[in-house]
Each structure stands twice: as structure tokens, then as C-alpha cells.
Amino acid sequence: MSEEKQPVKSIVTPSRLEYDFTPGIATTRFLRHMQEGRIVGQRCTKCAKVYIPARGSCPRCGVATEEEVEVGPNGTVTTFCVVRVPSENIDLTLPYTAAHILLDGADIPFFALIQECDAADVRMGMRVEAVWAPEAEWGPTFENIRYFRPIDEPDVPFEDFKEHL
Amino acid sequence: MSDDQSAAILSAPHALEYAYKRSVGPVLGRFFTELRDHKIVGSRTSDGRVLVPPMEYDPSTGSGVDEIVSVGPAGRVTSWCWVSDPLRNHPLDRPFAFALIRLDGADTAMLHAVDAGDPSKMSTGMRVVPRWCDDPKGSILDLACFEPEEGR
Numbered sequence: 001m002s003e004e005k006q007p008v009k010s011i012v013t014p015s016r017l018e019y020d021f022t023p024g025i026a027t028t029r030f031l032r033h034m035q036e037g038r039i040v041g042q043r044c045t046k047c048a049k050v051y052i053p054a055r056g057s058c059p060r061c062g063v064a065t066e067e068e069v070e071v072g073p074n075g076t077v078t079t080f081c082v083v084r085v086p087s088e089n090i091d092l093t094l095p096y097t098a099a100h101i102l103l104d105g106a107d108i109p110f111f112a113l114i115q116e117c118d119a120a121d122v123r124m125g126m127r128v129e130a131v132w133a134p135e136a137e138w139g140p141t142f143e144n145i146r147y148f149r150p151i152d153e154p155d156v157p158f159e160d161f162k163e164h165l
Numbered sequence: 166m167s168d169d170q171s172a173a174i175l176s177a178p179h180a181l182e183y184a185y186k187r188s189v190g191p192v193l194g195r196f197f198t199e200l201r202d203h204k205i206v207g208s209r210t211s212d213g214r215v216l217v218p219p220m221e222y223d224p225s226t227g228s229g230v231d232e233i234v235s236v237g238p239a240g241r242v243t244s245w246c247w248v249s250d251p252l253r254n255h256p257l258d259r260p261f262a263f264a265l266i267r268l269d270g271a272d273t274a275m276l277h278a279v280d281a282g283d284p285s286k287m288s289t290g291m292r293v294v295p296r297w298c299d300d301p302k303g304s305i306l307d308l309a310c311f312e313p314e315e316g317r
Contacts, residue, residue, distance in 0.1 A: 008197035008303035011189055016182040016254070028175045088184065140175055 026056030026065070031140035037132065039072040041106055049107040053142075072103035073130040075148065076156045078165050079109075082119045095119040101128060101148055102164045109164055116149035125155035192221045195233055200308055201301040205237045207271050217271040237268035239294045239314060244274070247284040256310055262287050266311060278310040286313055 023031060026042065030053040033040040041052035042065035049058065050069050057064050080099035083092075097119045100109035114122055115131070128148040138144045189197060192208060196218050199206045208219030208230040217236050222229060245264035251257055256278040264287075265274035280296065281287050292314035301307035 008194050008201065009188060010186050011197060011304055012184050012186050014182060014184045016180060018253075019179040019181070020176055021179040022174055022176040025174060028173070031175055 024056065026054040028140075029068070030054045031142075033068075033070075034142060034144050035138050035140045037135065037138060037144070038070055039103060039130070040068050041071050043067045043069050050105060051108050052103065052106050052110065069105060071105035074151060074153075075101040075103040075106075075109075075128055075130075076161055077114070077122060077124060077126040077128060078102050078161050079124060080114065080122050082122070097122045099128075099148070100165070102161055107164060112145065113147040114149070115147040121150075123155065125158060125161065127151050127153040127156065190221060192219045192230070192233070195219070197303045197305070197307075200305065201303045203238075203295075203297045203301070203307070204235060205268060205295070205308070206233050207236045207268075207273075208232065209234050214272040215270060216273050217268055217275050234270070236270040237295070239292060240266045240268035240271070240311070242279065242287070242289055242291045242293060243267050244289060245279065245287050247287065256306060260284075261310065264293070264311070266293055277305075277308065280310045280312050291315075 030040060039052060040054070041050045042054035042056070043050045044058035044061055044063065044065050045067065046061040046063050047058060049060065050071060051058070051065065052071055054065065054068070078100045080097050082095050082097050084095045086094060092113075097114040097117070099112060099114050099122065101112050102109040114128065127150065129151045130145045131147050131149055132138075133144050133146055196206055205217065206219060207215045207217035208221075209215050209232040210223040210230055211226060211228055215234055215236060216230070219233060220230060243265045245262045247260070247262050248255065249260050251259065251261065255261070257280055259280075260283075262279040262281055262284070263276065264279045266277055266279075267274040279287065279293055293311035294314045296309045296312050298307045298309045
């Protein structure tokens, strides 16, 4: 008996929302810098913290931020999650690691993928570098950075990044 | 920041989509299986009423419903609403009516689309017949829509 003659046991009911997304002035500038292969944050004039991606204001002080600061491309894993469950639309070999990475010069970590490293070897404080897509493929998007991979540098002590978790 | 930079604020389409997969159980599973074969079934309750689409339990007594009966395929519109500007996910890409349709042999009405062309062709009590999809998949859309019985 062909498969299509089996009784129906399940149905797929898609839920879909369509948006026109605009990132605003500050994050547009961040994305334009990404297109040039640079990771640029903004420094708060009051507390001096550097935010990436820039949002145009400091969430702590409530003041506008305009000074641009290039950060990275190397950084430190602050915390991470090993993914062992497959998802639709994610074509990665399991298990893989998603990590919070604090770029050198930044005060806030962001979420990124770790590759070229066994999930069992990822650790807090591990030093990593950005692996970029070929320059011809760069656009105004964070996807220019394919992933981060370990570099041969000593781990950063927990004390040095515990304020940035 | 110069004016031309601020004028060039980025914008991009973004779709957030989840393809929920739900199991349908033995009763609705039978309903969808029959739809795939261009048939419509309901379930009969202990007091003899026929529910379409079928339910696993009689809503008035809570007892199980296990007798499946064929209904329709034609039926009668009990209520309707004209959709002038269909949305992307609607079953038809031209103006149509959403209608409650009580199929012949059923005691409850089922929601579906009626392809009447114009709201003047719609009326409560009108007779409708199903139009079937050429590529059935075991879904409510195997029944593409209903259309007026008269003038076919």
C-alpha cells in the first residue's frame, strides 16, 4: 500500500506573521559597518560602557550614545549552551554550541555560534575569534560573521568577565 | 551624522513562521482521511445527532462517540460573511464568503468558504456543493471550497 493511502495521523497548521523590519538609525550604522567588515559599538558618555550592536542610547543611564568604538574581532565566551536537539531550518551537526561572546572592547556580550571546536571543549573564559564569510558576500547583516572559533590564548579568569554575564 | 546617512535607514521584510504539526487522533484522523478521498463524515451521538466535523466526545453528555457516518456532500448555508479583500492565508485569492454550512444528514454546521463570485449570490438557506482539490493531502483544504448548487 502506498504511503498516501495510510490514515491521516497529523496535520500541519502554519502560523505566519510578516513584518517590515527597520533597525533604526543606530543599528543601521552598526549594520553598515558590518558590511565593511568592522564591528562597531557605541560608548555611553556617562558610564563609558560600550554597547554592541549600538541602539543609540544607554539602557543604564538613559542618555543618547553617539561615540563609535570598534570592538573585536576577538572575544571571550562568557556563558554557553550545548544544543543536542535538532530544529527545523537549522542545518548543523549535533551537538553544537551557542555562546554569549564578549568582544574585546565591548561591555555587553551577544549570542553567536561556536564551530571548529567539540562541544565538550567549550568553556567559560575561552578565547575565540570571528570567522567571516568571503568579502564578496558581505551585506548589512550580522550574518557576515559565520561563527566564532577558538584561538590559542589562555582562558580569561572568571573575575575578569563576571560583570558581563 | 549626515542627512543622507540618516535617510538611508535600513528596512527588510521579515517573516516569523512556525509550522505547527499536531496529531489529530482517531476521529479527526478519520475525517481528514475521508476528505482525502473526497468524502465527508461526521460522528453520531447517543441521542442520534450527527456532528460535523466529528467530535470524539458528545458535548452534551461527555460520552464517547464512535459511530462515524457519511454526510453531504451538499448542504445548506446557515450563516455567512462576505470577505471583500482576501488575505494571503485565506482559502481563495478572490472575494468569497465564509459560511456556516449544515451538510445533508448533519445536525451541526461547519465553517468553510463559498466561492459565489458576488455577495448578491449569497443567501442564508442557499444550497451549496463542495469543490474538491485536485491534489488532496489529508487536510481541510482538500475540500477547496463550496459553490452554489444552482447554475452549476
